[in-house]
Amino acid sequence: MDDAHQAHGTQREKGRDEVDQVDKAAGDPIEEFWEAHYQARDQVWSGRPNGVLVDVAARLPAGTALDLGCGEGGDAVWLAGLGWRVTAVDVSPTALGRAAAHAEAAGVVDRIEFQRHDLARTFPSGVFDLVSAQYLQAPMEFSRDRILRSAAAAVAPGGLLLVVDHGAFPPWARNRHPDVRFPSAEEVLAGLDLRMTEWHTERLGSADRTGTGPDGQSGVITDNIIALRRTASGGHRSGARP
16 A cells, blocks of 8 residues: 555454355455556555654654555555564455465565454454554445544554544545535544543654556645553543444
């Protein structure tokens, strides 16, 4: 995933039989959208890690990370190269295959566990020192608030939740729907309904940067950024209100 990354719905691979059952279920518009998106091109993203992730995670000690919507693996491979143990999930089998090939080429495949998930249905188990949701947005309705609450619940005590969203359409976006509204970082945080006594806010707001689109175009991108540190006293799988 890179600056052009727009969204990913994502599902945990509990076992081959369970995944096969999910595959046979009624068509999932999120999965169908992202499979079509990846199959339309041999490579969608640049392979570079997302800039906000680099800015934030480069200063962190390596630990365990959950990469939600890993796409072709740019973030997961970069983290693994720094010594992180990464669980990388996506809804698209095509994206996951490319991500695994990227990890193999980079020599870090042994540090990444790739899991296939539609996060509206299932979520990876465990807790992590870093949970990263980079541009987890899609041009259709999906259970985003609930997914991000699950992401927050997966942060270990002392760990970091990092959510980065588009604050506006990227300059190269082809279909700019005039009725689409991008919620602010503050609005997204409110939707998580967290017990803020268990979290320390490290970053909250918007920031502009220069990015590169899928065809090499450059332009100014607005990111909405939430970086929350779970306090050491916060318990596992807690912090979000029931």
